[in-house]
Amino acid sequence: MGKKVTVVGAGFYGSTTAQRLAEYDVFDTVVITDIVEGKPAGLALDLNQSRAVEGFETKVVGVTTGPNGEGYEAIEGSDVVVITAGLPRKPGMSRMDLLETNAKIVRQVAENVAKYAPNAVVIVVSNPLDEMTALAQLATQFPKNRVLGQAGMLDTARFTNFVAEALNVPVKSVKTLTLGSHGDTMVPVPSKSTVNGKPLREAMPAEQIEELVVKTRNGGAEVVALLKTGSAYYAPSAAAARMARAVAEDSGEVMPVCAWVDGQYGISGVYLGVEAEIGAEGVKRVVETDLDADELAALKEAAEAVRAKQADVANM
Numbered sequence: 001m002g003k004k005v006t007v008v009g010a011g012f013y014g015s016t017t018a019q020r021l022a023e024y025d026v027f028d029t030v031v032i033t034d035i036v037e038g039k040p041a042g043l044a045l046d047l048n049q050s051r052a053v054e055g056f057e058t059k060v061v062g063v064t065t066g067p068n069g070e071g072y073e074a075i076e077g078s079d080v081v082v083i084t085a086g087l088p089r090k091p092g093m094s095r096m097d098l099l100e101t102n103a104k105i106v107r108q109v110a111e112n113v114a115k116y117a118p119n120a121v122v123i124v125v126s127n128p129l130d131e132m133t134a135l136a137q138l139a140t141q142f143p144k145n146r147v148l149g150q151a152g153m154l155d156t157a158r159f160t161n162f163v164a165e166a167l168n169v170p171v172k173s174v175k176t177l178t179l180g181s182h183g184d185t186m187v188p189v190p191s192k193s194t195v196n197g198k199p200l201r202e203a204m205p206a207e208q209i210e211e212l213v214v215k216t217r218n219g220g221a222e223v224v225a226l227l228k229t230g231s232a233y234y235a236p237s238a239a240a241a242r243m244a245r246a247v248a249e250d251s252g253e254v255m256p257v258c259a260w261v262d263g264q265y266g267i268s269g270v271y272l273g274v275e276a277e278i279g280a281e282g283v284k285r286v287v288e289t290d291l292d293a294d295e296l297a298a299l300k301e302a303a304e305a306v307r308a309k310q311a312d313v314a315n316m
């Protein structure tokens, strides 16, 4: 049977994700939902009218959902559900300032996903990301491998872009890695970063790497400060759509994602940014990589920071 993906939330992140997923032409159906009357249907109509130009067959369906789950039947049979519902930051806000508001939204969405798409893999993007991923797992009660969050793909893409720009080299010649939280305890990993296969540390001085590490941690806030009315969505939607595609194609690609960590790196019982093999069942396996002592210490610090917050969201 053909693949079906649902994107919950038809704002900037959701609409651009739906567009990317439709244009891949690997799904039969992309469903996009929102609580706003008419908006998902309008986006679906518009996207379907682009099929003849872009040359894809995927059908986009837009549905407005109600406070008691009305409309959620449309997501039945989804292989993947991407949750983008929730408020974005305003300038000066931290992602954590969204915690209580978005927790209510994500819980309500996740409960409906559990009811109507009980076999789906859930990819959470709503912020604060690590906490909302943990909450979605609690609310769905899905196996932990079937609930994951998008952050590391985006943060890694930002780090890669900044390195490529600084050295004036093609983006594809640069490989970087970012682990940890999607927040202050993000852990960019210079020891695993390369330029044309050579260590990043041979390509630029330590002070410049540190500047780019800080720029990467502030990558989202820098966009928010410029946009003034919302947060980033082009790079974020590229990241989430790739993850959804890896699930649909059961590709086994190794990606940095927010996954349940159970013993890897000496860390247990927390959703955290790590590398993982992604496939039809969500996370097939968390992939542990050698880290420098300071990078490992930073990852453990990130785990403790998000563990405390993830315990709080259980009651939200």
Ligand SMILES: NC(=O)C1=CN([C@@H]2O[C@H](COP(=O)(O)OP(=O)(O)OC[C@H]3O[C@@H](n4cnc5c(N)ncnc54)[C@H](O)[C@@H]3O)[C@@H](O)[C@H]2O)C=CC1
Pocket (backbone or CB within 6 Å): 008, 009, 010, 011, 012, 013, 014, 033, 034, 035, 036, 065, 084, 085, 086, 087, 088, 089, 098, 102, 105, 108, 109, 124, 125, 126, 127, 129, 150, 151, 154, 182, 230, 231, 232, 233, 236
């Ligand atoms: N994990 C990451 O790397 C990133 C996360 N984000 C987060 O993604 C979320 C969405 O961002 P944007 O799309 O830019 O915001 P947006 O404000 O453009 O869209 C959010 C949409 O969610 C909808 N919504 C609210 N409650 C809902 C519910 N119960 N069911 C369905 N839809 C509902 C709203 O009506 C709105 O259309 C934010 O929390 C933002 O912080 C954004 C960028 C990167």
Ligand SMILES: CC(=O)C(=O)O
Pocket (backbone or CB within 6 Å): 089, 095, 127, 154, 219, 220, 221, 223, 231, 232, 236
């Ligand atoms: C909004 C957000 O989380 C980001 O752009 O990183």
